[in-house]
Amino acid sequence: MGFDMKDVKIITKKIQQFRDERDWLQFHDAKNMAVSIIIEAAELLEHFQWKTKDEVEHYISTNKSEVQDEIADIAIYLFELADNLGIDLIKAMEEKIEKNSKKYPVSKAKGKHTKYTKL
Amino acid sequence: MGFDMKDVKIITKKIQQFRDERDWLQFHDAKNMAVSIIIEAAELLEHFQWKTKDEVEHYISTNKSEVQDEIADIAIYLFELADNLGIDLIKAMEEKIEKNSKKYPVSKAKGKHTKYTKL
Amino acid sequence: MGFDMKDVKIITKKIQQFRDERDWLQFHDAKNMAVSIIIEAAELLEHFQWKTKDEVEHYISTNKSEVQDEIADIAIYLFELADNLGIDLIKAMEEKIEKNSKKYPVSKAKGKHTKYTKL
């Protein structure tokens, strides 16, 4: 496993290159990108529609590459949107995990899926 | 730019640590994760609801940290889900960009937002 | 219970009146309406986030009016959108049930949640 392949910056460059070769930046305003992210999120969810937890597990084990592609589709739009807005995605995630740690203190949230507003 | 802060693996570890301190893995099956991703995607989209392109741009410039947090929320769930399923997210994105390049050849797709099924 | 209160046309008129008193038709193009429908659908889903089937049932029994309001929010946008596009919603539903009957013949679909493309 090479380091370079892991870098968020390198994959973001590939996304930009794919987009710019097709002259698609003109369509990629933030609202259209958010719309596309939710459409892809629904396509991921559709794989699990009506299924129980066990059925989902079995489905994923036999349809791994379809599920992987849906996850990638969401990520591709998300990485581009972050970059378009000048957001360092990894830094944003770190900061949000910090905030979440305060919203969901271990002592209160452990073992519970209660929303922080009701903790 | 520090390498460590950029690494998808490091942020994924932080997500796992946050989750495991709270004993939340029990709730994080793939269907529940996909549900959470789409809920967060809707929260991002809600910031842009009813707004024109110009209004969205202005809104983002004055509400950057709220938008950043929504993007981070989606990413946090997405990175964890990929990891839970044994998917290397960056590799999945690279493979998907490859597939997209074939679905949307530059010669046909340039300057157009037509879906590949109708190209 | 009066018949009039049941009529889709009457409730659609009330929706229009509410909208027009606020001069909101200018924002209600089909894309913005579809965005609003999915945002409301996510708010409904959020009530059930992370919950098991039993937890959802209990939650609804103790939070009926919140759930009812979310369902109403989706319906209000959906009825208006159909009307804006000159679509008779009830007729559209009848026609779609007809189509679904062909896509999902009882003999093949009974007791299974398989998508018609895989039946």
Added chain:
Amino acid sequence: MGFDMKDVKIITKKIQQFRDERDWLQFHDAKNMAVSIIIEAAELLEHFQWKTKDEVEHYISTNKSEVQDEIADIAIYLFELADNLGIDLIKAMEEKIEKNSKKYPVSKAKGKHTKYTKL
């Protein structure tokens, strides 16, 4: 216009009949229904993905029946869910319009798409 065809109760009966002939009630808990509603909402939105307001209008005029079917799909799940929960959908809409009237007083909300929390 026949009255019978307009009635929410009659179409709800048809939905139930379609469902029960296929023995699908076992899959139709509230969470699964909410998941299905958002998946259908995304399919509606996908028709408008990347398109400008003018392009959406043109698209609808030439793809009316596809758009109509997507709207119907959302409605079919929504009507069934309301009924499953013992909610009178039309009454729920009326009550929600009442609440919205208070959240968005004409004097404050006219001509503006600001969320009530920021009015």
